[in-house]
Amino acid sequence: MNSxxxxxxxxxxxxxxLMTPGLAFFYGGMVRRKNVLSVLMQCFIIMCVLxxxxxxxxxSLSFHPGNGFWGGLQWLxxxxxxxxxxxxxAGTIPHQAFMVFQGMFAIITPALIIGAFAERMKFFxxxxxxxxxxxxxxxxxxHWVWGMGGWLRNMGALxxxxxxxxxxxxxxxxxxxxIVLGKRSNLEKNVPTPHNMPFVVLGTxxxxxxxxxxNAGSALAAxxxxxxxxxxxxxxxxxxGLSWALIEWIRNGKxxxxxxxSGAVAGLVAIxxxxxxxxxxxxIIIGLLVxxxxxxxxxxIKPLFGYDDSLDAFGVHCVGGIWGALATGxxxxxxxxxxxxxxxxxxxxxxxxxxxxxxGVTIVYTGVVTLVIYKLVDLFIGVRVDEKSEAMGxxxxxxxxxxxxxxx
Amino acid sequence: xxxIEAVIRVEKLEEVTDALEKFGCPGMxxxxxxxxxxxxxxxxxxxxxxFKLNFIPKIKIEIIVKDADVDKIIQLVSGIAKTGExxxxxxxxxxxxxxxxxxxxxxxxxxx
Numbered sequence: 280m281n282s283x284x285x286x287x288x289x290x291x292x293x294x295x296x297l298m299t300p301g302l303a304f305f306y307g308g309m310v311r312r313k314n315v316l317s318v319l320m321q322c323f324i325i326m327c328v329l330x331x332x333x334x335x336x337x338x339s340l341s342f343h344p345g346n347g348f349w350g351g352l353q354w355l356x357x358x359x360x361x362x363x364x365x366x367x368x369a370g371t372i373p374h375q376a377f378m379v380f381q382g383m384f385a386i387i388t389p390a391l392i393i394g395a396f397a398e399r400m401k402f403f404x405x406x407x408x409x410x411x412x413x414x415x416x417x418x419x420x421x422h423w424v425w426g427m428g429g430w431l432r433n434m435g436a437l438x439x440x441x442x443x444x445x446x447x448x449x450x451x452x453x454x455x456x457x458i459v460l461g462k463r464s465n466l467e468k469n470v471p472t473p474h475n476m477p478f479v480v481l482g483t484x485x486x487x488x489x490x491x492x493x494n495a496g497s498a499l500a501a502x503x504x505x506x507x508x509x510x511x512x513x514x515x516x517x518x519x520g521l522s523w524a525l526i527e528w529i530r531n532g533k534x535x536x537x538x539x540x541s542g543a544v545a546g547l548v549a550i551x552x553x554x555x556x557x558x559x560x561x562x563i564i565i566g567l568l569v570x571x572x573x574x575x576x577x578x579x580i581k582p583l584f585g586y587d588d589s590l591d592a593f594g595v596h597c598v599g600g601i602w603g604a605l606a607t608g609x610x611x612x613x614x615x616x617x618x619x620x621x622x623x624x625x626x627x628x629x630x631x632x633x634x635x636x637x638x639g640v641t642i643v644y645t646g647v648v649t650l651v652i653y654k655l656v657d658l659f660i661g662v663r664v665d666e667k668s669e670a671m672g673x674x675x676x677x678x679x680x681x682x683x684x685x686x687x
Numbered sequence: 688x689x690x691i692e693a694v695i696r697v698e699k700l701e702e703v704t705d706a707l708e709k710f711g712c713p714g715m716x717x718x719x720x721x722x723x724x725x726x727x728x729x730x731x732x733x734x735x736x737x738f739k740l741n742f743i744p745k746i747k748i749e750i751i752v753k754d755a756d757v758d759k760i761i762q763l764v765s766g767i768a769k770t771g772e773x774x775x776x777x778x779x780x781x782x783x784x785x786x787x788x789x790x791x792x793x794x795x796x797x798x799x
Contacts, residue, residue, distance in 0.1 A: 470738045472731075523735075531732050541734050578735040591734060 280364055281371035284500040288369070288376045291496025294489045295383035299326055299390050301485025305544070306394055308478025309590045311471055313672025314398045315478075315682045321405055325390045328406065329413055333382040340418040342368065342381065344427035348419050367427050369499040380496060381421075388417050388445045394592030395453030396460050396662075398471070399669050402677040404662045411652045412452065416645055420448055424637070436637040437611055437619060437630065439508065440497035442552025442603040447641045450597020452649040453588055459653055460662060462587035464669055471589070476537060483540035487516055490547045494554040507615055508554035511562035512547065518566025519546025526574050541577075541595060542570040548599035553607040556619040561610035568606075569599050601638055608634030688783040688796060689757050693748045694720070694776040695768040700746045702767050707750065710763055713799065716749040726773045745776060751783055751799055 303322035307315045329337070334357050343350030344367065354360050357378065365374040389409045396405075423429040424436060424444050438444060463471065473479060494512040498505035523542025524534035549569035550562055557565070577594035588594060608631035611622035621627035656662055663669075668676035675681060695703060700717065707715060721742035728741040752760055761778055769775050788798040 470740060472738075472740065473733060527732065527735050531735065531737060533732065535732055537733055538735055574735050582736070 280373070281500070284369075284371040284502075285373060285376055287501035287505065288372050288380050288496060288499055291492035292376070292380040292383050294492025295380070295387065295496065296326070296489075298383075298486050298489035298493065299323075299387045301482050301489055302387065302390055302393075303482070304478045305482025305486060305540075306397060306590050308475040308480075308482060309394075309473045310397050311672070312474040312683055313674055313681075315474060315674065316680055317402070317673035317677055318393060318397055320402070320678060321393050322390050324406065325409060326386055328410060329386045329389065330382065332410060332413055333385050334378075337385055337413060337418050338378050338382065340414065341385070341421040342378070342426050345422075346428040346430065346433075348422075350422045350426045350428070371500055377499065380499075381425075384441055384445055384493075385413060385417055385421070388441075388449050389413055389452075391446070391449035391592055391596055392452045392456060394590030394596075395457040395588045397589040398673065399460065399463050399663055400673075401660065401662060401664050402673075404656050404660045407660060408652060408656045408662070411656070412649065415652060416452065416648050417444070417448065420444055420641060420644065423640075431637050431640065434636070435620060435630070435633050437556055437607050437634065438552045438604065438637070439555035439607075440494045440551045442548070442600045442607070443637055443641050446548045446551060446596040446600030447604065447638060448600075448645050450593045450595075450600055451642050451645045453592035454586065454597060455646055455649045456653055457586045457588040457593065459650065459657075460587075462585070463589065464666060466587060473537065479540055480536055483543055486544060487547060490516070490551075494547075494551060498555060504555055504616060507558070511554050511557060511559055512550050514559055515550035515562040515566035515569075516543045516546040518563045519543060519549065519570045522546075522567045522570035523574060526570060541573070541591070545569045545573040545595050545599040548596055549603035549606065551600070552603045553610065556607055556611035556616050556622075558612065558615050561606070565603065565606045565610070569602050572602050573598050604634050604638050605631065608632075688786060688799060689752055689754060690781040690783050691748075691750050691752060691757065691760055691764070692779040692781065693750075693764050693768070694722070694745050694778075695748065695764070696770070696774065696776060697744055697746050699768045700748070703748065703764055706763050706767055707760070710756075710760065712750055712752065712756075712760065714750070718747045718749075720745050720747045724774070724777065743774065751786060753796055753799060 299322050303319045307318045310318055339354035340349040343354045345351045360374050360378055362373040364370050369377045389412055421444050423431040424438050491509055495505040495509035520539045520543035524539045527538045528534040546566040549565050573595050576598040577591045609622045609624050612625045613621050620630050623631040721744050728739050729743055730737050730739050786798040787794050
């Protein structure tokens with residue numbers, strides 16, 4: 280057991296937890312004022328519900344060794360998950376430190392999907408959907424990629440901190456829910472303008488800050504690999520934020536803070552799977568290019584197909600995540616991480632194919648199961664609020680409270 | 688008595704306020720509003736996409752004045768608020784039936 284490693288992983292877990300309220304402000308600023316509390320609430324209740332789901336069942340399903348659909352049931356309620364290290368995952372920190380760090384990822388992943396269905400989903404339906412999705416989509420996929428015995432892990436898929444498990448996964452679920460849920464009403468006539476851009480900036484800052492825990496903490500030790508992940512994370516975010524601003528500047532004549540924030544988040548998404556496998560120059564390339572792909576996704580592809588991914592959970596997280604996963608297969612180098620693998624640019628094109636297959640599996644599995652869960656929830660509860668509630672806003676109709684009133 | 692309602696550019700508020708104070712105008716009401724006149728809306732971008740918004744932020748000033756002061760105040764306000772570009776705003780004049788000072792119960796021009 281190493282006290283430095285344990286301290287770093289605990290701090291990282293706290294940093295990752297902070298990303299979920301950060302995301303709440305990132306998303307909350309983008310919605311209209313009548314829906315800001317609903318978004319904050321959805322993010323916050325996920326922290327409550329999934330913290331419990333994780334210690335009761337989620338961790339066991341995801342990380343108990345096994346080669347099946349889930350890991351297993353033997354660690355339910357953290358039975359047998361103690362304060363001694365579990366060497367197969369992290370040999371120098373208590374098993375529960377690893378568990379709680381992973382729990383923070385299980386919390387933020389379903390929270391990312393909120394961006395797709397914001398401003399029109401029933402709160403109860405959202406809760407049931409989230410719980411089912413965490414158990415039947417996140418937990419199995421997490422097991423396949425990160426769990427001992429998971430088949431994608433055994434195949435050699437590289438996902439340092441969750442490009443596939445977190446971002447592609449949530450992003451595909453976002454696209455599916457946005458399509459089946461349909462557009463917000465009156466979208467053509469009423470442009471849903473972001474009601475508080477400073478919230479978006481605040482949220483982005485918290486996400487960037489928390490992401491150091493997300494990526495550098497995924498080294499699971501206070502070591503050189505953590506430092507590499509920290510450096511490339513910051514570098515990719517910076518490159519992507521700048522890149523998005525430049526694209527806007529060239530194309531629309533002005534650079535915006537919203538675009539710069541979106542780019543920074545896209546950069547953080549893209550470097551996530553690669554953070555422990557690539558060095559700094561590839562990180563710059565990954566960052567510069569991710570904004571190009573995500574910009575096309577949100578400005579060309581979304582209007583072309585007409586799905587209402589309200590806050591671009593698909594356009595930023597899925598597109599950025601896919602680029603990150605594939606870029607890992609190109610730029611990964613054993614010089615950075617001897618426990619990793621070389622990518623196509625370092626003489627191992629097979630790694631690119633493994634990454635491609637992992638992306639494909641995630642898209643198909645998550646897409647199909649998300650659709651099934653959605654349809655079940657819709658059948659028994661009804662997913663969408665009625666038209667009047669949507670017009671009045673979810674804050675009043677789903678929670679009976681308002682963010683801004685005329686009274687002081 | 689008249690109510691002068693002036694819709695002006697946001698950036699002109701402080702200058703207009705100073706001028707009204709120098710003139711001796713006792714009080715004013717100021718509201719942030721959004722709207723459009725003949726220039727229609729503006730184009731903004733969100734995440735790289737351009738959207739046309741129908742409403743532009745403006746300032747609405749309401750002042751209640753004696754009949755004798757109306758013309759001078761209109762000259763004062765329009766002199767400052769005018770840039771010559773589209774979007775300088777408008778001034779509306781309404782008759783005011785009565786004014787009551789709540790604290791003392793005074794009525795009419797003395798209560799302005």
